[in-house]
Amino acid sequence: MKKKIAVLLGFALIVAVIIGAVIKSSSESVVEVKTAEAKTMEYEDKVLATGKVEVADSVDVAPTLTMPAKLTLKVEEGDQVKKGQVIAELDVSEQKQQLADAEKALDAAESALANANKAKQEIAAAKKEAEQNLALAQQGLEAVKALIQEGKAGQEELLEAQQAVAAAEQAKNAVEMQAKGMDTSTLEFQVEQAKSAVNAARSAVEKGKIKSPIDGVVLQVYAKSGSYAQMGMPLLTVGSPEQLQVIANLSEQDINGVKTGQEVEVRWAGAPEQLVKGEVKRIAPVVSAPELGQTETHIKVYITIDDGAALKPGATVDVVIYRVKPRQSLLIPNEAIIEEGGTKTVFVVDNGTAKKVKVQTGHSNELYTEINEGIKANTKVILEPKDIEDGQKVRLTGGGAQ
Secondary structure (H helix, E strand, O other): HHHHHHHHHHHHHHHHHHHHHHHHHHHOOOOOEEEEEOOOEEEEEEEEEEEEEEEEEEEOOOOOOOEEEEEEEOOOOOEEEEOOEEEEEEOHHHHHHHHHHHHHHHHHHHHHHHHHHHHHHHHHHHHHHHHHHHHHHHHHHHHHHHHHHHHOOOOHHHHHHHHHHHHHHHHHHHHHHHHHHHOOHHHHHHHHHHHHHHHHHHHHOOEEOOOOOOOOEEEEEEOOOOOEEOOOOOOOOEOOOOOOOEEEEEEEOOOOOOOOOEEEEEEEEEOOOOEEEEEEEEEEEOOEEOOOOOOOOOOEEEEEOOOOOOOOOOOOEEEEEEEEEEEEEEEHHHHHHHOOOEEEEEEEEOOEEEEEEEEEEEEEEOOEEEEEEEEEOOOOOEEOOOOOEEEEEEOOOOOOOO
C-alpha cells in the first residue's frame, strides 16, 4: 500500500512539473505590445508656411543716364500711369547744351558740304562747257584744213584754228585740275560724325525723361525730388495691384509632394476674416541660399491668387498648401507600418496572436498613413513591431491577450 501511494505521489509530481514547464514556456513566449485601431477618419496632408505678397507683373524703373543727375518726380504712390508716360525727369541742362553745340557743329558741317557740292556742280558745268568748246575748236580746225585743200584758206587761218584748239584744251585741263581738288569725302565724313554726335546728345537728353514701361499703378517710390539719381538705382516700381501672387519659402523637407496645381489657402493678419484661395503655379528649380538673418535654405513656391482684393503687395501672409485635401480615409499610425523591399506590411492582433498582413497604402502625413487594401476598420495593429514575428503570442500592454 505504501509502495502504491509513493508511485502515485511520484506520478503527480511529474505531472505538476510538466504542467509548470508548459505554463512557464507559454508565459515566456507571450510578448506585450501596444496597439491602435484602424479607423476611418478625415485625412489631409498640408504644408504650413509664410509668404510674401507681390505684384505678378511689376517693373522697377531706374535711370540709364551715366552721370548722376538731380531728380524731379512727376507721380506719387497710387497714381495711375500709362506706358510711355513721363513719370520723372532728370536735370540734363549740361546734355542740352551739348546737344545745342552738336547741332551747331552739324549745321556748319552740312553747310560746308553744301558749298562744296555747289562748287563741284559749277566745276562740272564748266568742264562740260570746256569740252564743248574744245569739240567746236577741233571742228573749226578740220574745216580750215578742208578749205586749204580747196585753196580757199591759207596758213594764217590754219594757225588761228590750231591756236583755238590749244586754248580750248588748256581751258579743259584747268577745269579738270579743279575738279580733282574738289573731293568731298572728307566733308561727308565730318557730316556723319556730326550727326552721330547730335544723336548721342539727343539720346542723353531723352534719357532725362524717365517713362513708365507699362500701364499700371505706381506701387512704391524709393527716391525724392531734389535728390541725385544714379544709373541703375531704382526710383519707383510700377505694376498692376490686381494681379497678385504669393511667394512662399518652403524648407527642403516640406517641398516633398508639393506640385503645381495644388490648392492653397492664404490668410493675412490685416484682414483675418478673409480667406483667399489660390494654387501652386510653379516651383523654383533651385534651392535658394538662406535669407539675411536666417540659416536654413529654402525653395521658392509661386502661388497665383484667385481674388487678391483682401491682400496688399508687400504683406506677409500665412500659407496652407494642400498636398491632399481633407477626405475620409482608413488610417493607421505611421509607426505600425513595416517596409521591406518596397512591400508594406503590418502586424494585426488575431485571437492573441500577431499576424503579418500585406497592405496597400495611399498618402502619408506626419502622423497617419492611408490604407487602401489589406485590413478593415477597427482592426488592431501593433505599433513599432520590429521585434514581433508572425504567429507570436501577444498581450496588450495593461491587459490580457486579444
